[in-house]
Amino acid sequence: MMKTNTNNVFFFIEGESPQTIELNYSQHLLSELKQGYKGGKIQKQKINKLNSTKLITLFQELINFMNLGMTLNEAIYNIAISGNRKFSPTCLYLATHSSNGVPLEKALLQLCDKKHQFIGDLLPKNTTQENFRKSLTVILDNLISKKETSTQLTKSLYYPFFIIQASILSLIGNMLLEDTLELNIMMVYFLVSAVQIITIHQTTTGKAIYFLEYFSSSLRLYNFFELLSSSLDTGESLQDTIKKIADSTSHQHHKKQLYVTYYKLKLGLGYAESFPRYWFLGESYLALVNSSKNGNIERALLLASALQKQRWFYILSLLNRIVPALSLLTAGFFVAKVLINIYAPLMEPY
Known part of the structure; x- marks a missing residue:
């Protein structure tokens, strides 16, 4: 593999404090000068954190290159020199760390946002290129599944949110015509709009699915079984896969149950005695x-x-029914206010 020339580039990751960046930059510059670097000023290169959408695209590109017969390092290098604005700096960062002996899972862990730190635990260590490609495919399928669920949630929110917006704006419009607009109505409108914007942002970026996964055991267990089955297909052992998933999860109760299952299997107990009954x-x-x-x-x-x-899809269908119903009730309240404002003068005695 060709070596990427990155001597004149200093990488820093989005979110690092200016003090940390300057300190690391000074240490990097000093290290390069000690090694005889004389190429002029070292440029700073910002690396953005990877959310679910970016991770899906990056993994798809890596898998496509590996399917063509390239090694992982060759795939990373090809993306690094491709000139892609989104992923060239990221892959250049990975290639640089790889050439310095840093394992890919450790370098990738620094780039993932908080919700995707688990990926570093799921990536295999000291394995063949083929097994790494299979593991990468398993993680990709899991990310795509979560993204599709988030997209479904987002689409189910558009109509009820639109109804609420229309009803509040109708009330505000009526009050403006009658010159009776109140400050508290405007405050309610801005509050409702802010909640809607935050909710849509959380669902479109895929963050809402992790919130739901934390509270829904069905979604959590469905993702667990999907990861477990797919990992077993790559040739990993049952015990090792359970331990990897246990290391990666942030749900403390689920983590504890996974570790208990892992140690029971390690002690030689049967499957029925090792796994919690309600999982099956x-x-x-x-x-x-x-x-x-x-x-x-x-x-x-x-x-x-x-x-x-x-079971998860049943819960999801309930959410898709409850959210519109609550939205219509909210909209009905504001429509009722409009009707009262219109007909109240007609009901006053002469």
């Missing part, structure tokens, strides 16, 4: 019990994933 709904538990006898757990995991997905 309906017939998936029978499949889990049978897997303890025949040693094949794949069917139990697939059934558990399907049933948890079914």
